[in-house]
Amino acid sequence: xSLERELxxxxxxxxxxxxxxxxxxxxxxxxxxxxxxxKKPTKxxxxxLNLVIEDKKDYFTKQGE
Numbered sequence: 611x612s613l614e615r616e617l618x619x620x621x622x623x624x625x626x627x628x629x630x631x632x633x634x635x636x637x638x639x640x641x642x643x644x645x646x647x648x649k650k651p652t653k654x655x656x657x658x659l660n661l662v663i664e665d666k667k668d669y670f671t672k673q674g675e
Contacts, residue, residue, distance in 0.1 A: 634657040641649065646662045654660075 634655075637655070637658045638661060639658060639664065640661045642663055645666045646660075
């Protein structure tokens with residue numbers, strides 16, 4: 611019993627000492643090319659990622675049309 615009580619006390623002590631850290635909030639913004647070109651600059655977190663989907667280019671159409 612004494613050993614269990616000692617372990618519980620050590621667990622409580624560790625929980626008081628260890629820092630409580632919240633993970634960062636990851637965010638992904640998805641824009642079309644038109645939205646991206648007309649987008650107003652905003653304050654962005656280092657944990658944000660902007661994904662721009664480009665418009666279909668002419669050279670992707672079939673040759674000889």
